[in-house]
Amino acid sequence: MQPRRHLAGAFMALVALSFSGLASAKQVSIHDPAMAKDGNQYYLFSTGPGITVYQSKDRLHWRLDGPVFKPEPSWARTVIPNFAGHLWAPDVLHHDGKFYLYYSASAFGKNTSAIGVTVTKTLDINSPDYGWHDQGVVLQSVPNRDLWNAIDPNVTIDDKGTAWMAFGSFWDGIKLVRLDSSLTKVAKPEQWYSLARQERPPFTPQTAAGPGEIEGPFIFKHNDYYYLFVSFGLCCRGVNSTYRIAVGRAKTITGPYLDKNGKDMNQGGGTVMLKGNKAWPGLGGNSAYHWQGKDYLVFHAYEAADNGLQKLKIAPIEWRDGWPYVDPHNLDSYQSVLEK
Numbered sequence: 001m002q003p004r005r006h007l008a009g010a011f012m013a014l015v016a017l018s019f020s021g022l023a024s025a026k027q028v029s030i031h032d033p034a035m036a037k038d039g040n041q042y043y044l045f046s047t048g049p050g051i052t053v054y055q056s057k058d059r060l061h062w063r064l065d066g067p068v069f070k071p072e073p074s075w076a077r078t079v080i081p082n083f084a085g086h087l088w089a090p091d092v093l094h095h096d097g098k099f100y101l102y103y104s105a106s107a108f109g110k111n112t113s114a115i116g117v118t119v120t121k122t123l124d125i126n127s128p129d130y131g132w133h134d135q136g137v138v139l140q141s142v143p144n145r146d147l148w149n150a151i152d153p154n155v156t157i158d159d160k161g162t163a164w165m166a167f168g169s170f171w172d173g174i175k176l177v178r179l180d181s182s183l184t185k186v187a188k189p190e191q192w193y194s195l196a197r198q199e200r201p202p203f204t205p206q207t208a209a210g211p212g213e214i215e216g217p218f219i220f221k222h223n224d225y226y227y228l229f230v231s232f233g234l235c236c237r238g239v240n241s242t243y244r245i246a247v248g249r250a251k252t253i254t255g256p257y258l259d260k261n262g263k264d265m266n267q268g269g270g271t272v273m274l275k276g277n278k279a280w281p282g283l284g285g286n287s288a289y290h291w292q293g294k295d296y297l298v299f300h301a302y303e304a305a306d307n308g309l310q311k312l313k314i315a316p317i318e319w320r321d322g323w324p325y326v327d328p329h330n331l332d333s334y335q336s337v338l339e340k
Contacts, residue, residue, distance in 0.1 A: 028054060028062050028312040028336040031236070032089040032152075032216065032285035033298045036099060038123040044312070045090040051103055055123075059314055061337045065125060068101060068118065073134050076105045079114045083107075089152040089216065089285065093183070095163075099123055100183050102138070102165070104151035109209065111149040111171055114140035117184050135184040138165065139177070143207045147172040154287075155179065156219040156226075158253045166195060166228070169215030173197025173266075174230060176254060193254045196230055196265035213242075214270075220288040222295065225249040227324060228257045229297075230270060231284030238308020241282025245299065246270035247324060260323060273324055279304055280331045288317065295319075297326050312336045
């Protein structure tokens, strides 16, 4: 996320409120949730100092495990001047007996950004095999060189066993690139794809994010289609957040991703599948999973009754005529329990 964008002060205030209230909060307060299962336990990763981790047996009652990094990746301050310690929008993938945790670091409001990856054999902190081993930078974006932003990673293995990383925020939208067999580097020869974008006015400075409010890609395969979920709007503004989740689908992972009206997401398309309401004015930063025969959308939502504090949401996905649907009543019905 660009915390997820320009107003660093607003974001940091929300983060401070989130962490200061953890001890007394009844619900899990997080941004940009990603999840994985190891054995009988579910693990939840989110934006925060060193990447915040929780675990649960039932996806309802959660216990704070602590950060992945203590205190931060060794490369962060070299690549990101004035790095503030927060790592954003993680994604976790289990592949060939290892867990790969992708994360992003960025300078506020700039595309001085990089995506890194760290690896462990297990997520169980009590196992002798537990231990994160950072692999460094996967890719980075540099102002005046790149018109994209290297944050919000999501890695998907396609039907042929090839790993792809989707990423991006604002600037020129959502990008896709193939990873090599190690899942830690961009494959050679490099070939880049554009998946989704919003209009970027002519003459917008390359160092400026621009008004195209799109970020947080997540690719999910269902039957014959790859579905690209993104977040439209602005996050991290409490009750003034305009975040909402949109989707398109494609026959191949590289696109084109079309919305319900057949409009290419690369041309501004995208069907909004879940948006805010009076009680939950904004929601997004989602991921999607298949557990025990059912599909689920995992995201955060800002609660108006709690001064716009972000809360974890997990909602079942229904499929209607080949498109994902989430009942908005799940915003109220799912309430996580943070255990001490």
